Every structure is written in C-alpha cells, then in structure tokens.
C-alpha cells in the first residue's frame with residue numbers, strides 16, 4: 001500500500017470506516033451500506049475522510065480548479081407542478097408569472113456572448129398548454145444569431161414535458177432538440193433518485209426511472225449532461241447513498257456525465273421549510289462532497305462546488321473535500337436566490353479566480369464539456385474580458401424580477 005494512503009487510513013478512529021476508505025482508494029466500487037457509513041462521518045473521521053478525498057482529487061485532476069463563464073436564462077416561472085422545495089415557480093394566474101419571448105432570450109444570449117460567456121443555461125417551469133415547438137425554436141433562434149455559444153438546456157423534466165406535448169418518444173424529441181442546436185443537458189430534476197422521497201416532495205414529477213431513461217437516451221444520442229443531487233431535506237443517508245450508486249452505474253454504462261454537482265437544499269422560502277428546519281449542516285455537506293469523490297472518482301472526475309448554495313468562503317473549503325470545479329458566473333441566477341440563498345446572482349471571473357488562488361489552487365477557465373480554455377497564473381484581473389470589468393449591475397442584469405416583470409405570462 002502507498003505510504004500516503006496508510007497514513008491517511010491511520011487518521012480514522014473507526015476501523016470499519018477506514019476499511020471502506022481503503023477499498024475506495026484502491027479503486028473498488030462501494031456498496032450502499034459502505035457509502036452510508038462514509039456519509040455519517042463526523043468529527044475526526046470527517047476530517048480524515050476529507051483528507052482521503054483531497055488526496056484522490058489531487059491524484060486524479062491535480063490542483064487546477066476550473067470554472068465556466070455562463071449565463072442562466074430561466075425563461076418562465078409558470079409551472080403546472082407544485083414541488084414543495086421550489087420557491088421559483090408561480091401559478092399561471094399569479095401577477096408574478098412571466099414568460100420571456102424568444103427574441104428577448106436570443107438578445108440575452110447574445111449579450112452574454114459579447115461579455116465573454118461561452119454558455120447559456122436555459123431552464124424553466126412547465127406552463128399549462130405550452131407550445132412544445134418553443135423548445136427547438138429557442139435553440140435554433142440562438143444558434144442562428146450566436147452560433148458558437150454552447151446551449152446547455154432543458155432538464156429531464158422539461159424533456160419529458162416536451163415529449164408528452166408533442167406526442168414524440170423521448171428519443172424523437174431529444175433528436176429534435178439536438179437538430180435544433182442542443183449541446184448538453186443539465187442533470188437537474190434528479191433531486192433524490194428514490195420514488196418514496198420524490199412522491200413526498202414533488203408529487204407529479206418524473207419518477208427516478210423516467211429521469212434515468214431520459215438521461216440514458218440523451219447520452220445515447222451523444223449529448224453530454226451533468227449529474228446532480230439535491231439533498232438535505234427529508235431523505236436518509238441510505239437514500240443519498242443509493243442515489244450515488246445509481247449515478248455511478250449509469251455513468252459506467254453511458255460515460256455521458258461531465259460532472260457531479262451536489263446541491264444542498266435551501267429551504268427558507270419553500271413550503272418544505274415547514275418540515276425541514278434549515279439547510280443541511282456544514283458537516284453533512286462536507287461528508288457528502290468527500291464521499292462523492294470516493295464513490296465517483298474513477299467514473300466522474302469533476303465534482304463541482306456550488307458557490308450559490310454554499311457561499312464563497314465555504315465553497316473554498318469544499319475544494320479541500322474533493323471538489324475541483326467552481327461552477328459558473330451564472331449571470332441572473334435566481335432559483336436558489338428565490339429560495340433564500342444569500343450569495344448573489346452573479347460572480348465575476350476575477351472574483352472566482354481570487355477565491356481559487358486564496359484556496360491554494362490554480363484557476364482555469366473551461367468550457368461546458370471541460371475543455372480547458374485558459375490556465376491562469378494567479379488572479380490576472382486585467383484580462384480584457386468585458387465581464388471582468390463590471391460589477392454586478394442591478395440595472396443591467398437584475399433585479400431579475402424587475403427585468404422579467406415586463407414579460408407577463410399570458411394564458
């Protein structure tokens with residue numbers, strides 16, 4: 001055994017946990033019970049778990065921490081579902097219901113491209129009587145104006161909705177989106193891939209097997225996606241462990257996931273807050289990150305920290321618990337902000353680089369599929385990207401609600 005690994009294993013107070021970590025560090029797959037044991041690590045064993053995850057991260061991807069310059073476009077907040085963890089959606093009759101016209105979405109994408117963004121992430125609710133042609137239409141319209149921008153769009157839930165509305169199979173609908181310019185798919189709407197949890201927090205939403213079938217088909221058509229977990233609400237450690245195993249097994253089959261993104265639940269303005277007292281503890285978050293690295297390292301090498309959910313300072317710390325990606329600039333992030341996250345709707349590239357350098361790592365800008373665009377020697381704040389020079393300008397990018405008010409939803 002590598003002397004470094006023996007030293008790390010010696011840090012654990014629990015022999016069984018040390019055995020599980022040794023198995024993972026030797027490259028073997030962990031089972032649900034073993035993963036659950038790691039997720040329960042606290043105190044000395046939590047720190048030891050972090051050191052093990054950090055060791056694996058360094059061996060696998062080195063000290064570079066990547067980020068992407070992107071913009072979120074949430075085209076509508078109108079939704080027929082009523083997920084108890086969602087503070088973003090509105091009934092179609094609400095005075096706050098909006099739908100951004102295609103031409104305006106194109107302008108937002110063009111503006112992002114001109115500011116240095118390489119990606120737009122397009123997601124929204126499920127409005128009643130939606131015209132399914134909107135989905136391919138908006139992709140085509142953006143590509144015709146800004147052909148090089150990467151279109152990261154439509155969660156499996158939206159793909160499910162579009163396929164139902166159009167009468168197409170998943171395969172036909174995904175093919176239609178691909179022909180229209182879809183480059184990759186956000187692996188959101190996974191929440192916890194366990195139907196007992198899903199039925200309680202989001203009745204009416206796609207099932208675990210539907211999520212897996214849609215992602216499998218997306219990957220089969222050569223379209224990459226991210227993988228996510230939204231945790232820290234009513235699920236157990238065993239259900240989190242099962243979720244990690246499902247993601248790992250799907251990746252072994254398709255190789256289509258580019259990254260794994262743990263998303264801790266922000267409860268403050270959601271209905272689920274009545275049941276869940278607060279967000280998951282720092283210990284739970286650290287254990288989830290470190291365990292994800294140990295479980296997925298061989299199959300999904302990129303683990304993203306969400307500065308929106310965790311805040312910049314805790315995000316820095318999670319880079320030492322297995323993460324190697326800082327996510328995106330996210331101009332106009334509003335899903336987490338609506339739920340009560342207090343870390344803003346935008347982070348400039350120079351600020352991201354500063355946080356990475358302060359954490360003792362090397363910043364690099366990447367594209368959506370993890371091709372390195374530029375490795376930075378320090379913070380380098382003087383690079384001539386327009387986004388570097390702006391502060392978050394509420395009059396330009398938000399207050400998002402002020403901006404979208406003018407596109408009032410018409411039933």
Ligand code: SF4
Pocket residue numbers: 079080081082083086087088089124125126157202
């Ligand atoms: S999470 Fe998505 S599907 Fe659920 S209510 Fe919110 S917008 Fe609708």
